[in-house]
Amino acid sequence: MTEFELIERVFRPLDGGRDDVAIGIGDDAAVLQLPSGHELVACVDTLVAGVHFPLDCSPFDIGWRAGATNLSDLAAMGAEPRWATLALTLPQADPQWLSAFAEGLAAVLRPWQVALVGGDTTRGPLTVSLQAMGSVPAGQALQRGGARVGDVVYVSGTLGDAAAGLQLLADPAPADSPQAFLRQRFLQPTPRLALGRALRGLASSCIDVSDGLLADAGHLASASELQICLRAAVLPQSAGLLACFDAATALRLAATGGDDYELCFTLPHAQSAKMPVLARELDCALTCIGVVREGSGLQLLAEDGTALAFDRSGYQHF
Amino acid sequence: MTEFELIERVFRPLDGGRDDVAIGIGDDAAVLQLPSGHELVACVDTLVAGVHFPLDCSPFDIGWRAGATNLSDLAAMGAEPRWATLALTLPQADPQWLSAFAEGLAAVLRPWQVALVGGDTTRGPLTVSLQAMGSVPAGQALQRGGARVGDVVYVSGTLGDAAAGLQLLADPAPADSPQAFLRQRFLQPTPRLALGRALRGLASSCIDVSDGLLADAGHLASASELQICLRAAVLPQSAGLLACFDAATALRLAATGGDDYELCFTLPHAQSAKMPVLARELDCALTCIGVVREGSGLQLLAEDGTALAFDRSGYQHF
Numbered sequence: 341m342t343e344f345e346l347i348e349r350v351f352r353p354l355d356g357g358r359d360d361v362a363i364g365i366g367d368d369a370a371v372l373q374l375p376s377g378h379e380l381v382a383c384v385d386t387l388v389a390g391v392h393f394p395l396d397c398s399p400f401d402i403g404w405r406a407g408a409t410n411l412s413d414l415a416a417m418g419a420e421p422r423w424a425t426l427a428l429t430l431p432q433a434d435p436q437w438l439s440a441f442a443e444g445l446a447a448v449l450r451p452w453q454v455a456l457v458g459g460d461t462t463r464g465p466l467t468v469s470l471q472a473m474g475s476v477p478a479g480q481a482l483q484r485g486g487a488r489v490g491d492v493v494y495v496s497g498t499l500g501d502a503a504a505g506l507q508l509l510a511d512p513a514p515a516d517s518p519q520a521f522l523r524q525r526f527l528q529p530t531p532r533l534a535l536g537r538a539l540r541g542l543a544s545s546c547i548d549v550s551d552g553l554l555a556d557a558g559h560l561a562s563a564s565e566l567q568i569c570l571r572a573a574v575l576p577q578s579a580g581l582l583a584c585f586d587a588a589t590a591l592r593l594a595a596t597g598g599d600d601y602e603l604c605f606t607l608p609h610a611q612s613a614k615m616p617v618l619a620r621e622l623d624c625a626l627t628c629i630g631v632v633r634e635g636s637g638l639q640l641l642a643e644d645g646t647a648l649a650f651d652r653s654g655y656q657h658f
Numbered sequence: 659m660t661e662f663e664l665i666e667r668v669f670r671p672l673d674g675g676r677d678d679v680a681i682g683i684g685d686d687a688a689v690l691q692l693p694s695g696h697e698l699v700a701c702v703d704t705l706v707a708g709v710h711f712p713l714d715c716s717p718f719d720i721g722w723r724a725g726a727t728n729l730s731d732l733a734a735m736g737a738e739p740r741w742a743t744l745a746l747t748l749p750q751a752d753p754q755w756l757s758a759f760a761e762g763l764a765a766v767l768r769p770w771q772v773a774l775v776g777g778d779t780t781r782g783p784l785t786v787s788l789q790a791m792g793s794v795p796a797g798q799a800l801q802r803g804g805a806r807v808g809d810v811v812y813v814s815g816t817l818g819d820a821a822a823g824l825q826l827l828a829d830p831a832p833a834d835s836p837q838a839f840l841r842q843r844f845l846q847p848t849p850r851l852a853l854g855r856a857l858r859g860l861a862s863s864c865i866d867v868s869d870g871l872l873a874d875a876g877h878l879a880s881a882s883e884l885q886i887c888l889r890a891a892v893l894p895q896s897a898g899l900l901a902c903f904d905a906a907t908a909l910r911l912a913a914t915g916g917d918d919y920e921l922c923f924t925l926p927h928a929q930s931a932k933m934p935v936l937a938r939e940l941d942c943a944l945t946c947i948g949v950v951r952e953g954s955g956l957q958l959l960a961e962d963g964t965a966l967a968f969d970r971s972g973y974q975h976f
Binding site: 362363366367368369370371372373374376379380381382383384385386387388389390391392413414416417419423425426427429457458459460462463464465467469471472473474476478479481483484546547548563 | 680681684685686687688689690691692694697698699700701702703704705706707708709710731732734735737741743744745747775776777778780781782783785787789790791794796797799801802864865866881
């Protein structure tokens with residue numbers, strides 16, 4: 341078996357069992373069927389070894405994260421995921437590495453029946469670039485712009501866990517420890533796809549928290565040309581985070597840590613009553629963390645009303 | 659201006675001026691409108707510095723090749739190109755490099771009004787991964803499988819130029835020399851999009867010649883589960899190729915050299931009469947180079963009927 345055949349064999353099973361793939365892996369391009377009345381939603385995310393994950397990260401976790409970061413972008417648009425293509429650059433084609441990588445990717449794609457429909461495998465320094473494609477009923481995509489004065493700001497899940505987990509990757513604590521919970525949150529994030537879909541027609545703006553809450557809520561503020569004002573005391577923090585870090589560090593991680601892949605969104609105050617019901621249905625915490633006001637930029641306030649500042653307001657891509 | 663803003667500013671003008679982009683660069687994902695009755699066609703191609711182009715390749719040419727290799731895949735499907743996303747990994751954000759790269763990419767995308775609708779720029783070893791998306795009327799995509807016994811095999815343009823040009827990159831010959839023509843064919847290939855579209859409903863199978871004619875025609879043969887038999891004496895070779903190489907080397911390059919991005923396709927013999935008309939309309943040579951027979955694999959025959967063999971039947975990805 342050539343390396344080329346090996347790669348084909350590893351990825352071909354990730355076909356999602358879909359009936360909207362007219363031509364999948366193996367031709368010059370994939371041919372895909374979008375349901376009528378829907379728009380195509382497309383995004384791309386790249387993970388570079390040593391930059392976006394440690395050099396000793398397991399191939400399973402690399403595959404998982406590549407899938408999850410992309411599906412999270414679709415979640416933030418309220419889209420239903422359908423297909424993905426993979427641009428994989430590898431120093432060499434190691435069968436064990438490839439199998440474990442494909443398993444990690446499949447673990448994220450399979451629950452949503454996302455089909456891997458094409459790709460390009462090249463030799464070079466380890467770089468994983470996945471493009472995810474999905475659909476949304478025409479005109480219903482969630483956007484960063486759209487928040488209105490008086491809207492309330494919500495975030496799903498807990499914040500800061502992934503940034504904490506990244507610091508604890510080498511920690512020898514056992515699998516049921518708070519440290520292991522935090523590591524898992526970095527290595528195997530959960531894209532909030534069901535939540536994104538449920539927010540269609542409900543949220544006035546939405547983004548996924550990949551660069552850190554302050555940075556990403558700031559994107560909502562600037563795209564909506566308004567100010568977002570968050571309350572530090574209510575930022576949701578996990579028991580694991582609070583068990584491993586002092587309160588000040590935990591707050592800094594929750595406010596600025598990246599890679600959580602939770603959704604931050606705004607909605608009219610009158611819709612707030614629906615949030616506890618939705619949280620129960622989706623088994624996912626939804627916390628009101630602030631309001632939208634006239635003005636610009638992002639404010640994080642202490643309980644006494646003073647503005648808090650951090651030296652680093654989120655992950656900078658470059 | 660931060661590096662992030664710089665990157666935004668460089669790529670935002672590549673919007674293609676299209677009205678089928680509901681949300682372009684700047685949100686978590688792009689939202690795109692496929693015309694009803696059409697299928698989505700998607701592909702991805704990666705260029706790694708030092709593997710797919712020389713380390714001293716100009717950023718303009720890197721941008722051009724990234725665009726052209728992807729649009730060529732859409733051409734091979736008979737698709738109309740619409741949108742692209744870019745995963746760009748760079749050692750650093752050099753404004754001059756980025757501007758020249760974007761100009762090269764735009765030079766290929768603009769004639770087809772292809773919009774760059776999203777991307778991810780990351781720090782790392784230079785790797786360019788472009789995903790192109792287009793459309794084809796439902797059921798009309800050209801495929802690798804589909805050739806029938808008795809079909810004739812055609813190829814567009816001339817073969818071997820790009821492989822020759824790669825060997826001559828350091829040659830100091832002036833701009834109007836055959837050497838410069840060959841270099842140009844490697845650095846700035848032309849995706850055969852108009853030809854691909856014209857072949858809908860006409861060609862029984864189609865592929866672009868990226869890995870070398872023998873390898874790619876071999877893909878048509880195996881996908882169609884038939885044999886393709888090519889005549890060495892009629893493989894189209896440019897005056898530039900024949901001016902720079904002896905006949906035996908020129909033939910080897912034409913048969914096995916990659917990166918030409920011409921289309922190789924099959925069609926019923928009765929349709930052959932349309933080819934000279936099409937060639938004139940598109941200003942693109944179309945040469946009949948063989949036939950489809952019962953059997954399997956690829957044969958290249960000398961004029962006396964003996965089979966020719968080369969030690970390298972095309973570019974191996976790994």
